Amino acid sequence: MGPDAPAPAKWRWLDLGSVDGATMVNLFVAVASSVGRGAAPPTVLVLYPKAPFANVGYHQEADREIDLEYCRDAGIPVLRRVVGGGAILDGPWEQDYMVVVPNGTVGTEAGVGEFYGRFLRPVQNTLARLGVPAQRSGVNDLAVSGRKVSANGALSLDGSWVLVGDILLDLDTEAMTRVLRVPDEKFRGKLAKGMSEWLTSIRELTGRTPSRGDVTSILREEYERDFGVALVPAGLTGDEREALDRLRKERSTDAWTFHKDSGHPRFRSPDVPPAGRSIKIAHDTYLGRSDRKSGKLLRVTLRSRAGKVDEVEISGDFFTQPFVGHLDELEAALVGCPIDPAALGDVIERWETARRVVLLGVTPADIVAAILDAGPGARSPSD
Secondary structure (H helix, E strand, C coil): CCCCCCCCEEEEEEEEEEECHHHHHHHHHHHHHHHHCCCCCCEEEEEEECCCEEEECCCCCHHHHECHHHHHHHCCCEEECCCCCCCEEECCCEEEEEEEEECCCCCCCCCHHHHHHHHHHHHHHHHHHCCCCCEEECCCEEEECCEEEECEEEEEECCEEEEEEEEECCCCHHHHHHCECCCCHHHHHHHHHHHHHHECCHHHHHCCCCCHHHHHHHHHHHHHHHHCEEEEECCCCHHHHHHHHHHHHHCCCHHHHCCCCCCCHHHHCCCCCCCCEEEEEECCEEEEEEEEECCCEEEEEEEEECCEEEEEEEEECCEEECCCCCHHHHHHHHCCCECCHHHHHHHHHHHHHHHCCEEECCCHHHHHHHHHHHCCCCECCCC
């Protein structure tokens, strides 16, 4: 930089070391509010879990994704984040980062897809300097030969754009598969094998585990270089600490963690059929489930009566913008709708427009197809 060149803009650098799960899933929410209203500068945070915890995506049913009994017995906390995506066991084998910038920052103007592309570039360059030639995989991840080494999520929140992600320094696939709910132990073995085939780590790819200091130092340099800023070490503001304390208390409760599970109590019955099946529960009433995998997994549980939606639950590891997605409003709007592609599509389109919802990882057509798959035409258990 020449003597007359302007000094680079200053962003905040927060290295918080190891934190518990409740801090991990709520910290960026507290920071987003202060950055969005200009009370704090754009911020890059680095941190990692001090102990494993089960981390459930915002639109998932915790009891369908996590082995809750095992987690209780093993003392593993189960927490729900405000970002979409799938359930995972987070732990000390990863290095996490969070980037929080106000609306209008370069890279935030063209929507979430462009945001990922711009803000993942420093992470990709960091991996390259560590000997890992990762490329974009899907909209939100970085992978080597199809095996994910960095998982990410993004959302717009309180006047800010937020990127949250991790770099897998190492892996513990046995622990990661053990917390997930599966039909039986044979399937768990298949899941562990599958996870080993679609996840990888720096240690596996390079034969060594870099120090956290090296990883975070390179990451800091790459964000500074890519955005032309100076990342200045600092701490959380008083307001951010207060907000974090409040969020930790509110979102460590069962009311928050299991709010998706409690919305449809009769769908929690063990009599509900498995995905791909429907059962006749009265003369014109059916109960069915479907799982549909397109970009992301979409789950639908449907009670239909006389060819119309009587009750429906929509969940999965997809993303929505805004993060809340207003899926409860869509579920309510679908009640009484004929189980017909055009009619279902019309309801979903009106909901999208009214709530300005953007779906990522699934499409309105996927939702229609999943409802049809769970309808009276699905196979019954006796088929």
